[in-house]
Amino acid sequence: MKRLDTLLKGIVRENPIFVLVLGMCPTLGTTSSAFAGMSMGLATLFVLVFSNVGISLVKDFIPSKVRIPAYIVLIASIVTALQMLIQAYLPDVYEKLGIFIPLIVVNCIVLGRAEAFASKNSTADSALDAIGIGVGFTMALTLLGSVREVLGGGTIFGMRLYGGYDILGFVLAPGAFIALAYIMAIFNRAAAKSKRAKTEQAASKEM
Amino acid sequence: MEYIAIVIGAIFVNNVVLAQFWGICPFLGVSSRVSTAIGMGAAVTLVMTVSSVLLYLLQYFVLVPFEMEYMQTIVFILVIAALVQMIEFIIKKTSPSLYRALGIFLPLITTNCAVLGVALAMTMKGYGLIPSVLYSAGSGIGFALALVLFAGLRERLALNCVPAAMKGVPIALVTAGILAMAFMGFSGLV
Numbered sequence: 001m002k003r004l005d006t007l008l009k010g011i012v013r014e015n016p017i018f019v020l021v022l023g024m025c026p027t028l029g030t031t032s033s034a035f036a037g038m039s040m041g042l043a044t045l046f047v048l049v050f051s052n053v054g055i056s057l058v059k060d061f062i063p064s065k066v067r068i069p070a071y072i073v074l075i076a077s078i079v080t081a082l083q084m085l086i087q088a089y090l091p092d093v094y095e096k097l098g099i100f101i102p103l104i105v106v107n108c109i110v111l112g113r114a115e116a117f118a119s120k121n122s123t124a125d126s127a128l129d130a131i132g133i134g135v136g137f138t139m140a141l142t143l144l145g146s147v148r149e150v151l152g153g154g155t156i157f158g159m160r161l162y163g164g165y166d167i168l169g170f171v172l173a174p175g176a177f178i179a180l181a182y183i184m185a186i187f188n189r190a191a192a193k194s195k196r197a198k199t200e201q202a203a204s205k206e207m
Numbered sequence: 208m209e210y211i212a213i214v215i216g217a218i219f220v221n222n223v224v225l226a227q228f229w230g231i232c233p234f235l236g237v238s239s240r241v242s243t244a245i246g247m248g249a250a251v252t253l254v255m256t257v258s259s260v261l262l263y264l265l266q267y268f269v270l271v272p273f274e275m276e277y278m279q280t281i282v283f284i285l286v287i288a289a290l291v292q293m294i295e296f297i298i299k300k301t302s303p304s305l306y307r308a309l310g311i312f313l314p315l316i317t318t319n320c321a322v323l324g325v326a327l328a329m330t331m332k333g334y335g336l337i338p339s340v341l342y343s344a345g346s347g348i349g350f351a352l353a354l355v356l357f358a359g360l361r362e363r364l365a366l367n368c369v370p371a372a373m374k375g376v377p378i379a380l381v382t383a384g385i386l387a388m389a390f391m392g393f394s395g396l397v
Contacts, residue, residue, distance in 0.1 A: 021376050024232050024235065025229055025231050025232065025320040027231075028228040029227070029228035029229070068288075069288055072285065073281060073285065076280050076281040076285075077281060079280055080277060080278070080281060099328060102323070103229070103320050103323060105280055105323065106317070106318040106319065106322075111318055169388075173228070173391065174385065174387040174391065176228065177380045177383045178380070181373070181377040181378070181380035181381040181384065182381075184376060185370075185373045185377040188371075188373075189371075189372040
């Protein structure tokens with residue numbers, strides 16, 4: 001049960017973007033289309049899993065004082081490998097994501113999970129945590145990318161939904177901030193409602 | 208003449224935060240007070256400028272001659288991490304109050320997408336040494352400018368009635384979006 005909880009909490013309850021507010025740079029920079037958002041999420045998921053597993057495997061061999069630089073080197077190596085793989089096998093994804101692929105190294109989520117979780121837990125738990133957070137991140141990015149793509153051009157994943165009502169602002173810089181703000185607000189509202197419902201339920205049970 | 212274009216471009220037209228989306232985490236985290244924002248902006252500008260010189264030399268005298276460009280990400284981030292440690296030490300000695308005010312955000316400059324992003328962009332654009340330094344310094348100033356403007360806005364925002372769901376990050380993001388819209392007016396300047 002605890003394993004399942006580790007896996008699922010990263011998707012909604014501790015969603016890295018809407019709840020923890022980490023990893024904002026790629027969130028705003030790569031979500032001008034749903035496909036780009038999803039690709040970025042999957043790339044980060046890849047790095048998260050390998051870095052969490054890697055760090056939990058070597059955590060006992062790294063002295064505490066140099067752990068942050070050591071984690072950074074490990075994460076940077078994984079990202080470099082990923083960058084070369086994407087450049088070789090998925091060139092259009094490489095074009096779309098551009099400079100944001102090497103920037104996964106400084107994605108607060110990756111280093112944050114390594115420091116907060118992988119350095120203290122077993123390999124299996126670390127892997128589950130990484131998958132959970134990565135899936136949550138990917139879902140959030142895909143959602144934001146879809147919203148921006150639909151409102152900005154009337155397409156989703158390249159398929160045209162409607163025409164003639166494009167709001168260019170959503171594909172450009174300001175739209176990213178504003179779209180994310182409102183999705184976050186809706187998420188907050190839903191979370192607050194469900195929390196209120198739970199406390200009311202608990203209170204009525206006690207009565 | 209083109210140097211001025213690079214600097215103006217870096218500060219206003221392609222503002223690191225508002226146009227390129229780098230450095231959002233500290234942008235949202237350190238911008239609640241103008242004084243802290245100024246300190247943070249200055250620290251980031253310093254890191255960016257110094258690192259641009261070091262990384263330029265590393266790139267063109269070590270990585271390229273030995274055909275080790277694939278090591279770029281790893282080497283760059285390590286140099287930035289070491290530099291931030293050093294600057295943290297210097298700030299601790301020269302201005303303990305600033306050190307306390309910045310708190311955890313000072314070591315977090317290492318994970319600031321903007322610093323690594325600007326360094327990678329400068330090598331991608333193929334600038335010489337002086338343009339690289341100007342580009343990095345300009346980007347830092349642009350970051351500081353966006354941060355200070357945003358802090359000023361947020362200080363006012365904290366005194367207003369905001370709906371519960373929008374409190375905190377969402378309303379800050381809407382404000383940032385409007386600020387980004389304003390900065391879009393600079394496009395076409397250079």
